[in-house]
Amino acid sequence: MHCINCQSKNLGKIAPDHYYCWNCFIELRKKHDIFHIDEVDLDGSLLSLDDLFTEAERRVQ
Numbered sequence: 001m002h003c004i005n006c007q008s009k010n011l012g013k014i015a016p017d018h019y020y021c022w023n024c025f026i027e028l029r030k031k032h033d034i035f036h037i038d039e040v041d042l043d044g045s046l047l048s049l050d051d052l053f054t055e056a057e058r059r060v061q
């Protein structure tokens with residue numbers, strides 16, 4: 001698999017169905033075959049980036 005945002009394959013696995021992109025610093029969570037994308041803010045809170053992508057783009061292939 002690769003990062004939906006930057007297409008990098010430099011992904012680390014945080015937990016089952018939960019990945020971190022070391023290239024663009026976002027988290028990818030897989031739920032019901034759809035990825036949910038979160039940016040980690042400086043204070044550690046998560047900002048959802050789901051709105052930036054269509055559901056088709058986020059679908060697990």
Ligand SMILES: [Zn+2]
Nearest residue numbers: 003006021024
């Ligand atoms: Zn990325």
